[in-house]
Amino acid sequence: MNYKKIVVAGGGVLGSQIAFQSAYCGYDVTIWLRSEDSKTRTQPKLDELKKNYIETIESMEPNDEENWARGIADIDSFNKEECLSKVDIAYNSIKLVVNLEEAMKDADLVIESMAEIKDEKIKFYQKLAPILDEKTVLVTNSSTLLPSMFAKYTGRPEKYLSLHFANTIWKKNTAEVMAHNGTDKKYFDEIMHFATSIRMLPLPVMKEKSGYLLNSMLVPFLLSAMDLLTNEVSDPESIDIAWTRGTGAPKGPFQIIDTVGLVTAKNIVEQYQKVPGLMSPLLKKMLLPYNYKGMLTMLNKYIDDGKLGKSTGEGFYKYK
Numbered sequence: 622m623n624y625k626k627i628v629v630a631g632g633g634v635l636g637s638q639i640a641f642q643s644a645y646c647g648y649d650v651t652i653w654l655r656s657e658d659s660k661t662r663t664q665p666k667l668d669e670l671k672k673n674y675i676e677t678i679e680s681m682e683p684n685d686e687e688n689w690a691r692g693i694a695d696i697d698s699f700n701k702e703e704c705l706s707k708v709d710i711a712y713n714s715i716k717l718v719v720n721l722e723e724a725m726k727d728a729d730l731v732i733e734s735m736a737e738i739k740d741e742k743i744k745f746y747q748k749l750a751p752i753l754d755e756k757t758v759l760v761t762n763s764s765t766l767l768p769s770m771f772a773k774y775t776g777r778p779e780k781y782l783s784l785h786f787a788n789t790i791w792k793k794n795t796a797e798v799m800a801h802n803g804t805d806k807k808y809f810d811e812i813m814h815f816a817t818s819i820r821m822l823p824l825p826v827m828k829e830k831s832g833y834l835l836n837s838m839l840v841p842f843l844l845s846a847m848d849l850l851t852n853e854v855s856d857p858e859s860i861d862i863a864w865t866r867g868t869g870a871p872k873g874p875f876q877i878i879d880t881v882g883l884v885t886a887k888n889i890v891e892q893y894q895k896v897p898g899l900m901s902p903l904l905k906k907m908l909l910p911y912n913y914k915g916m917l918t919m920l921n922k923y924i925d926d927g928k929l930g931k932s933t934g935e936g937f938y939k940y941k
């Protein structure tokens with residue numbers, strides 16, 4: 622693998638982060654945007670990321686391993702000035718391009734990170750297929766859609782797979798790498814390697830699985846907790862303590878939901894209610910009797926009251 626030019630399609634929350642992190646790690650990065658208007662939305666995200674990276678670097682203390690941002694540097698070879706200068710170079714080098722052919726020219730890797738709308742992604746791949754160089758490898762950052770849904774539109778199914786990041790990638794630096802049936806192992810390995818090169822910890826997902834690794838475990842866990850609450854079995858604090866004391870985990874389910882936000886929790890409930898295939902067959906059987914309706918009523922009540930979680934100072938808990 623000898624990638625140089627990386628193109629990120631879509632400059633939203635995750636697209637801008639992937640672009641910034643790749644540029645921080647020395648790649649030549651272009652973000653393709655569909656309109657001039659999109660540029661005015663993406664540039665402020667890059668401005669904000671520059672600030673976030675600098676703040677993170679300034680706050681990194683080698684004796685505080687727990688809060689170490691692993692996407693930024695290794696703890697035993699941390700050089701603050703060097704990291705700050707990499708942020709500057711990244712910020713000044715990312716190109717925002719609207720013309721699709723110009724953006725994609727000579728790309729080694731294209732990372733699709735457009736909105737989670739299946740038909741829009743298909744249209745994009747159809748436009749992209751005849752333009753890409755033969756060598757270009759293509760990945761999707763989609764959280765819930767499977768690569769096999771799109772492979773046939775890409776003109777390169779063997780060079781197409783998923784590379785799924787977690788929000789705030791410079792801190793939460795896992796990258797789930799998932800093949801579909803037609804992915805050539807050579808490109809799977811290349812993407813594992815690329816993920817490492819941008820300081821991610823690559824996690825192989827050898828079979829297609831909605832929810833990848835993390836959400837396949839996390840979502841049933843959160844649903845179980847909300848089911849206990851909506852069926853009035855217990856209260857959020859006791860459910861959290863049962864989990865944290867019982868397992869030694871740092872956070873219970875309602876503390877996690879307050880952190881990710883109640884609106885995201887609601888979206889997850891709605892999505893899993895609609896697409897039970899996101900669960901494994903065994904979990905599907907176990908989870909179908911879940912009280913989804915009660916969960917949505919409960920979450921909507923909190924949301925209507927402006928209790929969206931940590932971000933608004935109150936969710937299941939109150940925050941200062």
Ligand SMILES: NC(=O)c1ccc[n+]([C@@H]2O[C@H](COP(=O)([O-])OP(=O)(O)OC[C@H]3O[C@@H](n4cnc5c(N)ncnc54)[C@H](O)[C@@H]3O)[C@@H](O)[C@H]2O)c1
Pocket residue numbers: 630631632633634635636654655659733734735736737741745762763764765785786787788
């Ligand atoms: N937000 C997260 O925490 C997260 C985490 C991991 C993966 N993802 C995945 O990343 C992808 C992007 O998510 P996001 O949170 O950055 O979304 P977002 O809404 O912040 O950004 C979406 C981007 O796609 C662009 N876009 C939308 N429709 C388009 C079209 N037809 N043509 C060209 N561009 C178009 C928008 O202009 C925007 O730049 C999704 O597939 C999502 O599942 C998101």
